[in-house]
Amino acid sequence: MLFEELVITIMKAINLERTISSPFHLIKGKKSGQTIQDVGYYRLHPYFAVMPNLEKRLYDEVIRNLFARQLLRDNDQVIDLADKALAHAMPASPLNGWKYRGNEAVFLNRLSLVVQTLSYTSQQTNRFDPVHNAEDLQSWVKHYLKKINFRDPASVARFKAEMLESLEAADAEERSKMVLMQRLTGLGWSGMTWEQIALAHDLHILDVQLAAVEALHAWLDVLERNGFPMLSPLLDHVIQRSVLTESTQRTEKLFEKGLSLSEIAAIRQLKTSTIEDHFVELAMNDPFFNFAPFMPPAMYEQIVTVSKKRNTKRLRDIKEELPHATYFQIRLALALREDQP
Known part of the structure; x- marks a missing residue:
């Protein structure tokens, strides 16, 4: 794409x-x-x-x-x-943005530094300029390398074999996989910039950046489903385990304790509109969400009916016909619709 x-x-x-x-x-x-x-x-x-x-x-x-x-x-x-x-x-x-939410970059940064390290040390070259200088990343990679006994040639061979096998199994275009590999650095070769890759493939820079993300998402899916022992640890904290954003999760916990919308807003020192956003997110992701504390069933039915009749989810258009409904109630009702495309 x-x-x-x-x-x-x-x-x-x-x-x-x-x-x-x-x-x-x-x-x-x-x-x-x-x-x-x-x-x-x-x-x-x-x-x-x-x-x-x-x-x-x-x-x-x-x-x-x-x-x-x-x-x-x-x-x-x-x-x-x-x-x-x-x-x-x-x-x-193969894009799966909601699952990874930008964290595929964490995986790629770890992989890049590991590949570079293995490339150099396997050829008895211990001094090199790391491709990433972030201390937390370097610390993570050092810990990982010790765990896999990175100076053992057999470990290096297994890592390379897993990379080739898992990437080949990824359901992404070969060009996308190539773009991803062209970003890596090792002994005797330097990772290409986005501009260089775009020129090499005769594509816009946004096209090659998107291609890399597609390859990453497809690759991460393979690694998660098949459990490659050398590469799977690189997924640590990469996959978003909850469908909810972190802030909404905190609001959900307070809601489960019986607190009202206004009480939650006061405790969290957030705007009421922000807490309303969280409830809309909860409604979208919880098929058993109870909207009764926020609107009667009749109002919910009215909102859904108007939305269907006018074939729109634009709040302003629905509000025109239902001035007694608040924007929050309209948003909540639309989030609960069973026939969302």
Whole structure:
């Protein structure tokens, strides 16, 4: 998947519902109530936080290109895709952003330093400039290397064999895997910059960065499912075990103790709107979430009915017909809808 295809895929889900900047915030993994809410409303989990370091100027460049090619129509309010963009079939992708939330970079940094170390020390070269200087990363890698007895040639051979076998099994394009390998450094070769890789593949820099993430997600899936003993430890704290953000988990614990929304906001010293965001996130992820403390069943049914009738999840549009409902109640009801796409 090219970066432009990623953007269009997201836009298809939120066409005429959200602004041009919405995909940018989603791809970066912004933890705002709106972005988290959209992940659940529109089933955009695969694309959340896949490129946390995405630069706005590069994103805007892609948007301008979509307008220039008439794939986007000018609409000051919302995304308005042209018919040819809506009809374009998007390629399948192994992206699983909600599961990793940018932590695939932790795995890659560990792998890069381990590969570099094994490459040098296996050739009796103990002095080199590490590719990563972060103390916590170096400390983790040193501990790992001791555990695998990294000076034993047999350990190095097993590590290499696991790398080749697991990466080959990853369900990603060969080009994506190549991009990933071109980032690694060892004795006699230096990892390429994103600019160099983009030039080598005749692609935009965002395309090769996305390709690396796709390869990583597919690779991590193989490692998690098949348990490669040499590589699996590199997954430590990489996979997001809870579907909830950390802040929402803390709110959930207080809610389970019987505290109200306002009480939780006071205890956590957060805005009421932030706590409302957490309840919307809880509602999206808990099929047994009890909305009774926040609205009567009749109001829930009204909100869902209006949303279906107008074929929209835009809060303002629903509020126009149901002025007695609060925006929080509307958001909560939409999060609970059973027929979300």
